[in-house]
Amino acid sequence: MMAASVRATFRLFQPLRPVPPMRIPLRQPTVPGRTTVARTMGVLPLPFFSKPRDFSLPNSSWGPEMVRLYEHYNSQCEVEREGGEKQKGPWKRLPSYNRVLKYATGGVYLSKLIQSKARLFTRNIKEPGASFEYVLFDNSEEQKCVGILQAGHLLEGPPGFVHGGAIATMIDTVTGAHATLLSGPVMTANLNINYRSPIPLGSTVVLESCLDKKEDKKTFVTCKVTSSNGSKLHSEATALFVSISVCKILDGV
Numbered sequence: 001m002m003a004a005s006v007r008a009t010f011r012l013f014q015p016l017r018p019v020p021p022m023r024i025p026l027r028q029p030t031v032p033g034r035t036t037v038a039r040t041m042g043v044l045p046l047p048f049f050s051k052p053r054d055f056s057l058p059n060s061s062w063g064p065e066m067v068r069l070y071e072h073y074n075s076q077c078e079v080e081r082e083g084g085e086k087q088k089g090p091w092k093r094l095p096s097y098n099r100v101l102k103y104a105t106g107g108v109y110l111s112k113l114i115q116s117k118a119r120l121f122t123r124n125i126k127e128p129g130a131s132f133e134y135v136l137f138d139n140s141e142e143q144k145c146v147g148i149l150q151a152g153h154l155l156e157g158p159p160g161f162v163h164g165g166a167i168a169t170m171i172d173t174v175t176g177a178h179a180t181l182l183s184g185p186v187m188t189a190n191l192n193i194n195y196r197s198p199i200p201l202g203s204t205v206v207l208e209s210c211l212d213k214k215e216d217k218k219t220f221v222t223c224k225v226t227s228s229n230g231s232k233l234h235s236e237a238t239a240l241f242v243s244i245s246v247c248k249i250l251d252g253v
């Protein structure tokens, strides 16, 4: 059951929504007249099921370019046909939470899997706009995934420019999410980056991940990082993701 829950994490990111409160079967009988921990746990406490914040939605720190690009792709997630009927568009926005497994499993196994304080690296700074502000869109027909990133002041490397490691992180994030959508659970085996021109701190860039090829357990993708209007190439990368079994994740790899 645990493996199935984690497997769900990788299924189109949809299971990242919180599951509704559930009653956990208790193995040991409760002692009458005593408020046991087990009895209290019979219904999971509400905080486990509070609505998680979706960090990929616009916030007040987003600049005009970030908003423009978000609206460009978001408007293509749902298209209106003649007669006003709405239907799915070519792009799909991927929600993004700062704790993945909690929301995939309803939090039931969280403490067994990871420390309770664990947070997704790219979503662990609370101040909006300070570090990675980003949103991912997937186009399954074109086998493309696009990330729009606004790089905040805490990502500085060379004075006034984004740190190379932060750029690598974002490339890994976009290509990793893309490879997961294409192939299920994967891990980065190789990431090769050419840094062509520095990214000014505070600017918005576009990361475009494209499927190169799939060979058995291996998914090869390419990624380009460009300025928001596409005129400048900042970085280009190739990445190899190797499929892993869910059991491997649960065993701590």
Ligand SMILES: CCCCCCCCCC(=O)SCCNC(=O)CCNC(=O)[C@H](O)C(C)(C)COP(=O)(O)OP(=O)(O)OC[C@H]1O[C@@H](n2cnc3c(N)ncnc32)[C@H](O)[C@@H]1OP(=O)(O)O
Residues within 6 Å of the ligand: 009, 010, 100, 172, 173, 176, 177, 180, 186, 187, 188, 189, 190, 216, 217, 218, 240, 242, 243, 244, 253
């Ligand atoms: C839903 C959430 C989405 C979040 C998105 C964020 C994405 C973030 C992704 C990450 O950051 S993952 C963290 C960084 N990566 C790691 O820590 C991975 C550490 N390495 C491993 O765990 C293993 O080495 C790995 C899983 C990558 C491969 O081990 P396996 O034992 O499964 O692979 P195996 O030895 O069976 O090799 C399978 C194929 O891959 C090839 N291969 C494996 N590692 C390679 C490598 N490093 N370079 C080139 N080829 C490699 C290998 O030669 C072979 O090719 P062939 O099938 O053609 O023989």
